Amino acid sequence: MFEKLALIGIGLIGSSIARATRLKGLAKTIAISTRRQETLDEARALGLGDSYTLDPIEAVKHADLVILCIPVQSYGPVMEQIGPYLEPGAILSDVGSVKGYVFRQMEPHTPKGVHLIPGHPIAGTEHSGPAAGFPELFINRWCVLTPGKTVPAEAIARLTAFWSDLGSNVELMEPTHHDMVLAITSHIPHLVAYNIVGTVSDLEQATQSEVIKFSASGFRDFTRIAASDPTMWRDIFVANKDAVLEMLGRFTEDLQAMSRAIRWGDADTLHAHFTRTRAIRRGIVAAGQESAEPNFGRDRGKH
């Protein structure tokens, strides 16, 4: 399908793309570039690609598909470097979790004739690094593409086919709409999870051990996403500030209303609120986005 895939960055997502591309035979060669020697050595030891370099220019030369898999704050300098060496007709994409910001970073450095189609595979785990990837990561997950307005339909179809072959369902979106939807589905949940785990880690040591001990009562669910890559998440919040603050404002208002209901013993308001939230869970299970098993199925086969 592609002659040469260049992956700039090889963490959880990049390494999963490499593995799945190899498995499905979607590119003749895979070039991997990283900033740090250590990560490059790890990728080489795992046999993720065909060539390995610390120089992103080397990686993108003659590549017909280039995917940035690095924290979004690094896009500017990297684009400045590789921009002039991108091949005419090549597709330039990424996997960042915000799309308005990355579009503004990538677009000025994209030469005429190169097709800029930023992407966001909505898939991942709480683990990071090249060893954390696996080829099935994208199966039955969504991948959102936010192509530039002048990108020809054939290029979009080509990248869509690539993600379909990795197992994903592809959706096209405006970058700003993507950022608003992801603010509430992903960024606020992560912020809240990081926050509650942070509140706990400020408690005195003795209480903290008890929290760990009794975490199965709800808290442990939050710690999973609060164990995600800190650099990636720092970048997301800085890059998607407006949408995040808007949604955080709504969340905080609602929380104050709940707090008030608790303070005044307004049992009916609490009950009504706790009842209507069940429908959303059912919707998610019905949409095939979640397991219907109790406790996410985490106890399955344990006994």
Add this chain to the structure above:
Amino acid sequence: MFEKLALIGIGLIGSSIARATRLKGLAKTIAISTRRQETLDEARALGLGDSYTLDPIEAVKHADLVILCIPVQSYGPVMEQIGPYLEPGAILSDVGSVKGYVFRQMEPHTPKGVHLIPGHPIAGTEHSGPAAGFPELFINRWCVLTPGKTVPAEAIARLTAFWSDLGSNVELMEPTHHDMVLAITSHIPHLVAYNIVGTVSDLEQATQSEVIKFSASGFRDFTRIAASDPTMWRDIFVANKDAVLEMLGRFTEDLQAMSRAIRWGDADTLHAHFTRTRAIRRGIVAAGQESAEPNFGRDRGKH
């Protein structure tokens, strides 16, 4: 071990106790009492006990172990009814998620010679009702007991042995300390989860469908605990008001600090915060309270 176990209420927890007691042979007979005929019929159809009644007095007569498995707001009226019929030497317990409040409800109605040992098995799923229970629910989970000060050690040892036989690790605690620890490990996580799911259900319909579609990016984790029994949770927040508001205050202050860091692009503060929260997750996995598998193991065996 016991002659007659009386279960007042037969939801997720009560029915799991019934099943495990039967399986392990811990009581000669199991008497089940419910408020609603429909639930009683369901319990009977599932064969959970040896006798079934809508009259809690009938159930507790001659019982040497009585466990309340009903929402905590119902303790007062039920205790008023059954108090005079409790057998001298019997152990009176419960499974409520708050302990200071229930102690205050139960203690005045407990006759001299009856051993009041409230309990809290820290186990559950997001499902409710008699059919949702299963006998392995308590295995490797904690059960906290908060005995009254005058309860003899033999009675505490007897109830401890009962919960150990159900598979739990038993811990003794002061009721108010229990309520503070559970406020942060359980009540605040549930409140926050209910709240974020509520915020989503206020979004316009089109956006809501997109949230469901892309929920795998974080949001779906929250919907699990926000699908828990609304009546039980309404009662918990009303009954544990002081500890919940104290912990909610800390959580909200921390969230405001994060919001401010995002607004002012304070990347270092965000990164430092997101880094220190990883240690708590590692602690929970090391304590055997959580699976180390990515995504709670929910994708295990799917491919």
